Amino acid sequence: MKHDPNQHLHLHDLQDCFHGVIPSKIATCSAAGEPNAAYLSHVFYVNEKHVASSYQFFNKTRKNLLENPYASIMVRHPETLHPYVLRVKYLRSENRGPVFEKMSIKLDVIAAYEGMGDVFRLLAADIYEVLEIRDRGSLLSHGFSEAAIPHSAISPDLETARVVFEDLNRQTNLEDLLDQSLFVLQRHFGISNSFILLNDSANSSLITHATLGYPKGGVGSEVKHGEGLIGLCAKHKKFLQISGMREASRYTKAILQTSSTQSLSLSIPLPGLTDPASQMAAPIVFQSQLLGVLACESREKSWWDARDQSFVTMLANFLAAAIVAQRKVEESPFSERSLSSEIPTGSEKSWNYRYIEKDEVLFVNDQYLIKNIPAKILKYLLSITLKTGRREFSNMELRSADELRLPEVKDNLEARLILLRKRLQEHDSGLTIQSGGRGRFRLEINGKIEFEGVQKSKL
Amino acid sequence: MGSETIQNLISSGVGITLSSCDSTLFPEVASGDGLIFDNSTGLLTVIVSKSRVGQTLENLKRHPHLAVSISRPIDNLAVQFKCLITNIRPASFEETELTHEQWRRYMNQASLVGVAPEIVAHLKVESDIAIESQVRQIFDQTPGPRAGKAISGEGL
Numbered sequence: 207m208k209h210d211p212n213q214h215l216h217l218h219d220l221q222d223c224f225h226g227v228i229p230s231k232i233a234t235c236s237a238a239g240e241p242n243a244a245y246l247s248h249v250f251y252v253n254e255k256h257v258a259s260s261y262q263f264f265n266k267t268r269k270n271l272l273e274n275p276y277a278s279i280m281v282r283h284p285e286t287l288h289p290y291v292l293r294v295k296y297l298r299s300e301n302r303g304p305v306f307e308k309m310s311i312k313l314d315v316i317a318a319y320e321g322m323g324d325v326f327r328l329l330a331a332d333i334y335e336v337l338e339i340r341d342r343g344s345l346l347s348h349g350f351s352e353a354a355i356p357h358s359a360i361s362p363d364l365e366t367a368r369v370v371f372e373d374l375n376r377q378t379n380l381e382d383l384l385d386q387s388l389f390v391l392q393r394h395f396g397i398s399n400s401f402i403l404l405n406d407s408a409n410s411s412l413i414t415h416a417t418l419g420y421p422k423g424g425v426g427s428e429v430k431h432g433e434g435l436i437g438l439c440a441k442h443k444k445f446l447q448i449s450g451m452r453e454a455s456r457y458t459k460a461i462l463q464t465s466s467t468q469s470l471s472l473s474i475p476l477p478g479l480t481d482p483a484s485q486m487a488a489p490i491v492f493q494s495q496l497l498g499v500l501a502c503e504s505r506e507k508s509w510w511d512a513r514d515q516s517f518v519t520m521l522a523n524f525l526a527a528a529i530v531a532q533r534k535v536e537e538s539p540f541s542e543r544s545l546s547s548e549i550p551t552g553s554e555k556s557w558n559y560r561y562i563e564k565d566e567v568l569f570v571n572d573q574y575l576i577k578n579i580p581a582k583i584l585k586y587l588l589s590i591t592l593k594t595g596r597r598e599f600s601n602m603e604l605r606s607a608d609e610l611r612l613p614e615v616k617d618n619l620e621a622r623l624i625l626l627r628k629r630l631q632e633h634d635s636g637l638t639i640q641s642g643g644r645g646r647f648r649l650e651i652n653g654k655i656e657f658e659g660v661q662k663s664k665l
Numbered sequence: 666m667g668s669e670t671i672q673n674l675i676s677s678g679v680g681i682t683l684s685s686c687d688s689t690l691f692p693e694v695a696s697g698d699g700l701i702f703d704n705s706t707g708l709l710t711v712i713v714s715k716s717r718v719g720q721t722l723e724n725l726k727r728h729p730h731l732a733v734s735i736s737r738p739i740d741n742l743a744v745q746f747k748c749l750i751t752n753i754r755p756a757s758f759e760e761t762e763l764t765h766e767q768w769r770r771y772m773n774q775a776s777l778v779g780v781a782p783e784i785v786a787h788l789k790v791e792s793d794i795a796i797e798s799q800v801r802q803i804f805d806q807t808p809g810p811r812a813g814k815a816i817s818g819e820g821l
Contacts, residue, residue, distance in 0.1 A: 233684035233694035233732075241692055243684035243734035243745060244806065265813055266804075278694040280682075287784060289717075291694060342717055345788045 215339040217254050220281060220290055224251040225449035225509035226312070227284035232259070234270035234277045242266045249281055249292075250309055252333065257292060258305050260313065261330040268332075271296040277334070280342070284509055289342040292334075299330035306331040307442075315435045315448050315485075366394055367517070371524060379641055380532045381624045384416035387500070387525060392418060395517065397502045399479055402490075402525070403429060403436060404498040404621040409578065412440055412499055415624050425628040426576060436499050439487035443496055445519055447486035449509035483508045486515065488522035492530050500525065533620060556654035557636040561585045563661050570635050580626040582610055584637075587649050588657045601645040623647065671744060671803070671816075675700055677737055678770030683711065684732040685724035695721040698790040699764025700735065702746075707800040709733065709746055712756050712764040714791035722794070725750050731798055734806055738774045743806035744816060748798035756795040764792040 226248035235241045244267045250258040257279070261268060271277060275296040282289050300306045310328045370390050377383040384402045391397040399419035403412035406428075414427045432441040439446045482503040490498040500522045510518075560569045561581065567574065568581040576584065586607060591597050601619050605612055612619060627639040636653040681697030699712035711733055715722070725731060729750040736743035756764070772785045803816045 229736075231682045231694050231696075231734075233682075233686075233692035235684070235686040235690045235692040237690070239686060239690055239728060239730060240747065241684040241686050241730055241732040243682040243694065243732040245682070245734070245736055245741070245743065245808075247808070263809070263812065274690055276691045278684075278692050280694045280696070285781065285784065287780065287788065289696065293691070 215290070215341060217251060217257070217336060217339065220283075220339070221251060222285075222509070222511065223281040223283055223290060224249055224257070225284055227449060227508045228282040228287065230259075230282075231280040232267060232277055233279075234267050235274050236270050237273040242270055246279065248309075248312070249279060250305065250331070252305055255336055256297075256333055257294065257336060258300075258309065258331045258333050260309055260328055261299055261332050262313075262328060271332070279334070286344065288344050291340040291342060292336050293338040293340065294334035294336050297333045297335055299332050301330045303331075305333065311435075311438050311442075311446060312448055314438070367520070370394055370521075374524060374528065377528075378643070380529065380620050381416075381627070381641070383525070383528055383532065384624070385418075387521060388416055388418035391502060391518075391521070395514075397504065399482075399504065400500070400502040402498060402500055403440075404490075404529075404618060405440065405496045406578075406618070407496070412436060413621075413625055415498075415621060415628070423628075423632055425632065426625060435485050436487050436501050439489050439499050439501075440496055443489045443491050443494075445486070445488050445515060445522075447484065447510050447515065449484045451482055451484055451508075479503050479505060481505065484510060486510050486518060488518045490522045490526045490529065492526040497526055497529050554653065555636065556656065557634075559584075559588060559655065559657045561657070561659045563659060570633060573633065575633060575635065576626060576629045579610070579612065580622045580629070583622060584626055584630075585657075585659065586610055588655065591649055591651065592655065592657055597649045597651070598642070599647055599649065601647075671702060672704070674737060674742060674744065675702060675735065675767070676770070678767065678772070678774040679735040679737050680771060681711065682734040682736070683713070683718065683721055684734070685721045685730070686728055687720075687724045688727050693720045693724055697733065698792045699760065699767045700733070701760065701763065702800075708751075709748055709798050709800050710760070711796045711798070712760050712792045713794050713796060715794045716791060718794070722753060722796075725753060725796065731796070733798075736806070738771075738778045741808055743808075745804045745806045746798075746800050747802040747804070748800050750796060750798050752795075752797040754795055754797070756793055760795055761792045764790060768792075 230246040230249045232244050232246050233241060234244075244265070246259045248260060252258050259279075277294050277296060279292045279294055280289055281292065306328070309331050313328045373390065374383060374386055377386050387402065388400045391400050401414050401417040401420070401424065403414045406413050410431045412429045412431070414424050414429075417424045429436045429440075431437050435446055435448055483505055484507050485501065485503040487502075488500045489496060490500060500518060502518060558571055560572075561567070562569070565577065566581055567577040568584055569575060575581070583604060586604070586609060587599060590599075601623075604610055604619060623639065630637050630639060636651060636655055638650045638652070640648045640650055642648055679700070681700055683695040683697050684692055685695075686692045695713070695718040697711045697713050701710040701712075702708075713721070731748045731750055732745060733748060734743060734745040768790045772780075772788060776782060776785045805814045805816050806812050
């Protein structure tokens with residue numbers, strides 16, 4: 207951010223200061239003339255004339271503001287530490303509405319991360335009118351320019367965007383499209399940790415279908431709507447980012463250490479990195495229908511700027527249209543070709559598949575494999591293959607199978623098959639699902655498969 | 666504060682925030698560069714850069730109340746001093762030297778919480794003014810339910 211000190215400053219010039227990476231300072235004064243200095247964990251940009259801060263505890267700052275509404279707030283640029291002072295007037299506290307929601311989401315995510323959901327709660331958003339902005343001048347020594355600091359934004363240009371979307375447009379199936387989208391983020395924009403979750407509306411949850419940058423993969427992991435950053439992104443169908451996570455985490459831990467609630471263990475771990483500096487989640491929405499969430503995180507970047515957000519949102523929007531288009535292709539009629547039904551051959555290794563009817567869960571060699579509809583699909587495929595030797599199937603067949611009882615519309619079948627395919631790949635399962643294109647696939651068996659269906663778990 | 670003393674906190678490297686107000690009680694926020702606290706007398710001297718605290722110095726001439734908050738970046742451990750100004754004068758050579766050492770430790774803290782090394786290496790302090798004050802009260806200011814509690818005895 208470059209600023210000519212002689213020019214009048216606007217709040218949007220200071221946007222980068224409002225990511226919560228560097229704690230802000232606030233000065234207030236009581237009606238009796240006693241000043242008070244305090245830290246604010248995060249000052250939020252509301253609009254060109256207003257900012258907000260979080261009200262979590264009743265303290266001296268708040269008491270003073272109720273007596274004397276004027277305050278000075280110092281914010282700093284997260285990379286250069288350049289200080290600016292906002293001379294403000296406290297107007298009101300809001301405990302609902304868009305500003306409160308935006309602030310609350312960040313606090314909820316951080317609190318859940320630290321296992322402090324019941325302690326660390328936003329009581330209200332304090333709204334201030336900004337009366338004046340003062341530039342306190344650079345802290346950098348002479349001869350070292352702020353412009354020399356490398357900017358960490360991903361800064362995609364139009365040409366890169368064109369190449370990226372052309373590349374994605376060439377993908378012929380959903381699985382490749384999802385995997386390639388994450389690869390693009392890594393290759394062109396340096397986002398090394400990302401994953402895509404698709405919506406499972408029947409269970410009000412999202413299931414991870416593609417991941418990049420995580421040693422343990424994580425395909426099949428589930429996030430409930432409303433849980434954590436990703437769940438909240440899905441619930442509100444809004445782009446969300448959490449910046450300055452380490453600072454917020456330190457602030458939260460300081461509270462935890464001084465609270466009498468240290469025994470709390472309510473942590474709801476988010477999928478992904480254990481120590482992210484920032485996260486963002488973009489909803490994949492087509493005509494108001496939630497299809498999934500594209501999630502990214504970084505250990506290195508403490509914040510994402512407007513260009514980062516714009517590109518990730520563009521990618522999520524592209525994915526929405528592409529997912530819908532893939533479904534249409536998958537549902538279109540296809541020309542029959544000869545389907546072989548060789549007898550299973552391969553190694554002599556054996557696998558025991560057990561399906562628990564009551565819980566709709568499938569185990570392989572006593573290890574959990576998958577649950578719900580993907581589990582029912584595999585049970586269906588195994589039953590037919592083991593009875594008849596047939597190994598070629600179509601999506602249309604699955605949709606019409608009475609025992610699967612798939613929802614009639616928007617059943618997300620292709621996504622469930624991707625999930626099933628990846629889980630079989632990740633496990634030593636003896637099975638693979640090979641895509642045959644245009645809604646057809648083949649179950650490959652390598653070894654001896656035994657299958658049993660039981661009403662409930664023996665445990 | 667627990668067993669951490671204020672002297673230990675200061676010497677570990679802290680951010681320093683000043684709050685003053687003008688004759689209309691409009692508050693002013695500013696940063697300090699260094700700090701000297703005498704437990705036995707309750708004298709607190711804050712070293713500042715004149716070019717960055719002009720409004721604060723103006724305020725203190727008319728309204729001698731000053732709040733000084735110190736906070737350690739790595740764990741947000743913080744205390745606040747409520748003071749009455751006794752003198753404003755040029756900083757001595759020794760005070761400037763001490764301030765540079767405190768600043769170096771503060772920058773070490775800043776680098777631990779993610780401030781880029783190239784920034785830390787080029788941040789500067791001028792430290793040309795000393796604000797002397799008498800401390801009237803000290804409060805724990807570490808975020809959380811105990812923030813605002815008065816500190817006395819062992820905490821000093």
